[in-house]
Amino acid sequence: MAAGKKTPHRHASGTIALSAPVRICGHLWMLSPSPLRVLSVSVVGILFALCATADGEGQPAAAEATPLFNVEAAAPLPPETAAEAAARHAKVAKRRAGTAVICHRGAMEMATQNTLSAYRAAMEAGADGLEIDFRRTRDGILVMFHDEGVDGLLDAFGRIPDFYHEELLLHRHNSPQGLTAPEERVPTFRATLALARQHAALLHLDIKEPGIDAEVLRALRDADMLDHVVSINHYNSETIRQEARIRPLPYKKGLDDGDCDPEPVRAALELPGQMVMLDDPRLTLTELGRPASPPKPAPPARAVPVAAPPVDELLNALFEQPSATLPPRLAAARLVNYYCVKAPGIVLARVPPLRASVKANIAWTLGMAARHHPGTVTAEVRSTLLLLLDDADPAVRAEAAWAVGRAKIHQAVPRLVAILDAEPACARRFATTPADRADDIKAIRLRAAAAWALGQIGQPKPEAVAALRRCIEHRGLHFDIAYHALDGAMAARALGELKAASAVPALVRVIQRDDPLLEPVVSKRADVPFRPTHRSWWDFRLKMEATAALGAIGTAEARRTLEAFLAPPEAKAQAVWPSLQRDAAEALCGMKAEDSHRIVTGLLAHPQMAVRRVAILACLRSPTPARAAALKATAPWATPWLP
Numbered sequence: 001m002a003a004g005k006k007t008p009h010r011h012a013s014g015t016i017a018l019s020a021p022v023r024i025c026g027h028l029w030m031l032s033p034s035p036l037r038v039l040s041v042s043v044v045g046i047l048f049a050l051c052a053t054a055d056g057e058g059q060p061a062a063a064e065a066t067p068l069f070n071v072e073a074a075a076p077l078p079p080e081t082a083a084e085a086a087a088r089h090a091k092v093a094k095r096r097a098g099t100a101v102i103c104h105r106g107a108m109e110m111a112t113q114n115t116l117s118a119y120r121a122a123m124e125a126g127a128d129g130l131e132i133d134f135r136r137t138r139d140g141i142l143v144m145f146h147d148e149g150v151d152g153l154l155d156a157f158g159r160i161p162d163f164y165h166e167e168l169l170l171h172r173h174n175s176p177q178g179l180t181a182p183e184e185r186v187p188t189f190r191a192t193l194a195l196a197r198q199h200a201a202l203l204h205l206d207i208k209e210p211g212i213d214a215e216v217l218r219a220l221r222d223a224d225m226l227d228h229v230v231s232i233n234h235y236n237s238e239t240i241r242q243e244a245r246i247r248p249l250p251y252k253k254g255l256d257d258g259d260c261d262p263e264p265v266r267a268a269l270e271l272p273g274q275m276v277m278l279d280d281p282r283l284t285l286t287e288l289g290r291p292a293s294p295p296k297p298a299p300p301a302r303a304v305p306v307a308a309p310p311v312d313e314l315l316n317a318l319f320e321q322p323s324a325t326l327p328p329r330l331a332a333a334r335l336v337n338y339y340c341v342k343a344p345g346i347v348l349a350r351v352p353p354l355r356a357s358v359k360a361n362i363a364w365t366l367g368m369a370a371r372h373h374p375g376t377v378t379a380e381v382r383s384t385l386l387l388l389l390d391d392a393d394p395a396v397r398a399e400a401a402w403a404v405g406r407a408k409i410h411q412a413v414p415r416l417v418a419i420l421d422a423e424p425a426c427a428r429r430f431a432t433t434p435a436d437r438a439d440d441i442k443a444i445r446l447r448a449a450a451a452w453a454l455g456q457i458g459q460p461k462p463e464a465v466a467a468l469r470r471c472i473e474h475r476g477l478h479f480d481i482a483y484h485a486l487d488g489a490m491a492a493r494a495l496g497e498l499k500a501a502s503a504v505p506a507l508v509r510v511i512q513r514d515d516p517l518l519e520p521v522v523s524k525r526a527d528v529p530f531r532p533t534h535r536s537w538w539d540f541r542l543k544m545e546a547t548a549a550l551g552a553i554g555t556a557e558a559r560r561t562l563e564a565f566l567a568p569p570e571a572k573a574q575a576v577w578p579s580l581q582r583d584a585a586e587a588l589c590g591m592k593a594e595d596s597h598r599i600v601t602g603l604l605a606h607p608q609m610a611v612r613r614v615a616i617l618a619c620l621r622s623p624t625p626a627r628a629a630a631l632k633a634t635a636p637w638a639t640p641w642l643p
Contacts, residue, residue, distance in 0.1 A: 065308035067337045068372055069169040073141045073188050077223055091200035092227050100128040100275040101284055102204055105146055109280040109617050111179040114144045116187045117298060119195050121179050124295035127281040129202025136212050141165035142189035149482035157445055159482055167333040170368050179297045193223050204231040213239040249274045257610040262637055282641050308338040320358055332365040343369045344376045356393040363388045367403025377407045389415045398446040405453025413459055419450040420467035427474040430520050444476035447487035455494030468495050469506045475542055485542040492545035496552030504557050507546040544583055551587025562588050582610040589618035597626035604634040
């Protein structure tokens with residue numbers, strides 16, 4: 001070879017690295033519509049840069065990488081000696097013999113529900129066990145999650161079975177509470193078993209989906225933890241209930257809103273049975289003569305270097321090549337997890353082809369990389385996402401809307417407003433055919449993503465606020481509770497994030513609305529898994545988000561409205577939304593008002609137990625001298641729990 005002429009390096013796949021930009025973009029020039037042709041030229045430099053900066057100038061990246069999160073779903077439980085196992089079983093037997101305090105989804109007033117932090121806080125506080133909820137991911141990993149839809153807790157839409165486990169790891173909790181660390185994610189059953197075995201925790205099993213009870217039972221047997229199980233919900237659990245070595249215990253009562261009030265706690269402890277279930281164990285433990293210990297935050301989890309999957313393998317799967325061995329979305333999740341900073345450049349080097357599923361996965365990859373590393377949002381990333389936001393396919397546009405929200409791309413606001421203004425048919429009727437219902441889910445997801453993105457971008461332009469107001473009043477109707485009014489709920493959340501004072505009247509209307517359009521959900525014609533006793537309950541997600549939005553907006557008008565909701569409701573209003581007073585109290589306690597201590601002091605004296613409970617917990621979570629004094633005067637039993 002002539003002197004000075006560089007030998008082209010080859011990747012493991014056999015492709016010549018330095019010729020790849022020209023080869024790929026040449027194909028794109030012929031195959032792509034004109035806007036993408038322009039973009040394909042600009043990304044030639046990106047791919048050359050990536051090739052040039054790889055280890056060894058064009059060589060494959062290093063075999064090891066430090067991921068955002070270590071994936072340990074299939075790791076074995078920590079080893080246990082015979083002596084440790086005997087001590088654990090003895091402690092479990094002692095718990096079973098006394099009055100057992102079971103924390104519902106963990107100590108969910110001390111940390112985000114169904115997280116390892118909530119489970120750990122419950123056991124460190126002195127509880128005896130945990131009520132845990134099971135669901136299974138798309139790739140078969142058992143995880144702990146209660147809700148039908150994920151949007152209430154995570155920055156995502158859909159159900160747990162829609163997500164690969166590694167994809168789920170990349171989604172944050174919307175508002176981590178108390179002891180929950182920002183990096184904490186939905187826990188696996190394996191991790192929960194390890195924690196429960198360490199603390200000799202009793203377990204109440206609530207299996208939310210059919211067909212996974214045999215796997216749960218097998219894991220319990222393998223972990224030598226059958227004696228930990230003290231209760232099993234009757235549905236989805238036939239295989240477990242047939243296991244003779246599992247011996248359920250009877251409950252005294254579930255305390256619900258009464259776990260912070262001495263009178264209902266004492267009354268429950270007098271009842272026959274061996275267990276009480278509650279959200280906050282502190283008062284019950286005190287009444288049992290077992291004062292709660294303050295739980296401590298867990299040390300932050302740190303990812304460690306591991307063998308990274310080859311980039312070529314992930315790209316082949318992402319672009320749905322015939323040689324691919326991974327599902328495309330799983331490949332996208334691994335690109336972000338292992339190559340987050342470089343992922344946008346790697347992906348943009350192949351500009352999306354015309355196939356909708358590929359474009360949707362690329363939008364997801366770019367958005368998720370932006371969420372975890374904002375510095376990845378380059379001009380090329382912005383241009384690509386704006387192009388995808390104009391795509392004809394609603395699934396592509398929905399993923400692009402999520403992505404522009406994560407990347408906080410201000411130029412997307414007019415496009416997002418246009419999405420919200422295109423009112424779908426499901427805003428006026430429930431679909432009656434499977435095809436129409438599937439189309440309605442796509443429309444609701446698209447509007448929900450657009451509304452969510454407007455809140456994340458944070459530009460309270462009048463046209464954006466107006467579109468969000470229209471969306472909450474004309475939300476999508478669906479018999480699938482995971483999607484019904486999801487668009488309206490995300491619009492309400494966005495109005496709160498934008499502190500849109502002009503939206504207060506519209507928010508109040510949807511909270512108080514008893515919409516006749518919801519009548520099919522209580523009629524015999526309704527194709528719903530459960531039938532609410534009042535039709536307006538089907539709007540629960542929208543009403544909860546609208547009430548919280550009033551607290552986030554925080555104006556004098558919003559506060560007066562929330563305080564009015566605390567008045568004893570008429571029978572009709574109570575039927576429309578039974579938890580309105582509790583939701584209003586939580587919104588008031590979260591307001592950043594100058595006289596917030598006065599608000600909380602008033603709530604501590606409220607006649608409704610659920611409202612008083614909200615105020616007590618607010619004083620404990622965010623104590624001030626004024627709140628501590630009010631707590632001592634109205635709920636002295638709670639003062640030992642002040643930090």
